[in-house]
Amino acid sequence: xxxxxxxxxxxxxELLILRLLSHxxxxxxxxxxxxxxxxxxxxxxxxxxxxxxxHNLEAKGFLRxxxxxxxxxxxxxxxxxxxxxxxxxxxxSEWQRVSSGVNAFLGELNV
Amino acid sequence: xxxxxxxxxxxxxxxxxxxxxxxxxxVRELLDHYTDIATELKDRNFNNEEIDRxxxxxxxxxxxxxxxxxxxxxxxxxxxxxxxxIFLLNPLLIYALSFVPIYTISFVCAVIxxxxxxxxxxxxxxxxxxxxxxLSCFGWYLFGCHRKTPYLYPLLGILFLTALSTVINFDTSAxxxxxxxxxxxxxxxxxxxxxxxxxxxxxxxxxxxxxxxxVAFTKFYLKKPVLFS
Numbered sequence: 001x002x003x004x005x006x007x008x009x010x011x012x013x014e015l016l017i018l019r020l021l022s023h024x025x026x027x028x029x030x031x032x033x034x035x036x037x038x039x040x041x042x043x044x045x046x047x048x049x050x051x052x053x054x055h056n057l058e059a060k061g062f063l064r065x066x067x068x069x070x071x072x073x074x075x076x077x078x079x080x081x082x083x084x085x086x087x088x089x090x091x092x093s094e095w096q097r098v099s100s101g102v103n104a105f106l107g108e109l110n111v
Numbered sequence: 112x113x114x115x116x117x118x119x120x121x122x123x124x125x126x127x128x129x130x131x132x133x134x135x136x137x138v139r140e141l142l143d144h145y146t147d148i149a150t151e152l153k154d155r156n157f158n159n160e161e162i163d164r165x166x167x168x169x170x171x172x173x174x175x176x177x178x179x180x181x182x183x184x185x186x187x188x189x190x191x192x193x194x195x196x197i198f199l200l201n202p203l204l205i206y207a208l209s210f211v212p213i214y215t216i217s218f219v220c221a222v223i224x225x226x227x228x229x230x231x232x233x234x235x236x237x238x239x240x241x242x243x244x245x246l247s248c249f250g251w252y253l254f255g256c257h258r259k260t261p262y263l264y265p266l267l268g269i270l271f272l273t274a275l276s277t278v279i280n281f282d283t284s285a286x287x288x289x290x291x292x293x294x295x296x297x298x299x300x301x302x303x304x305x306x307x308x309x310x311x312x313x314x315x316x317x318x319x320x321x322x323x324x325x326v327a328f329t330k331f332y333l334k335k336p337v338l339f340s
Contacts, residue, residue: 052186
């Protein structure tokens, strides 16, 4: 499976992670699978890169982590904080604004 | 094999200034992730060789993960983000604060135990003046080793601390009167920028010599050239 062009994804992983974790708490492997499933495999990242991103978001106070034992294995679950929820709202509105602007270029150009 | 890759990732992250707790956790999460991928592939009847190859490919190579982590300054330790404060100003603060408990204990001894306590007070003063500097320096050196910082800042911290100790003079005295009155203490702290005391210079030389031996020991015997990276 080809990796997604990184320059198109600038800032998007943060949005995807916050959006998925606002739905429910997840651990890294689960999160990567969710990104693949929701995007119909259109977005594919090097899976190990998700962890620095998660740690960075946690350091900024957008996420919190908690150890949980599930089926005999200790997992580190991540969840969105209230600060993270506000950040998500901001990112969503920015993304919609930019994508509608870019979409306008993909239609017929009358310049 | 994968554990060896993770050990490299951990070492490179800490050396790159990532806080040890983040480096440790990232490695643990990568190992868990690898195990999850392996379990998934095993259920789909892949053999061990294919599992290892595919799992590594999906995780991405070590360099990519290291670069992605080092790109986040929030994950870096204070020692890396603000080395001047950590290695130059903190030693000064710790050095100054370390005198408070030492003199408090010696005052209490002098008040309670009179003559014997006065002698103890004198010994403590000598200890505080001559030994605290090397001790503070060793502490700083070990902190630098633990954080795998570049050699420059811990050594600058040591230089700063020892230079400071050569120009700061402590003159302490305690007098017990025979009429049973409370002992009188005096501590004079002075700066002698033009005439540093010879004994303090000796302390400086001693500190550098012992620190140098520690660095050499770390580099040649423990094979951890952490201060020479």
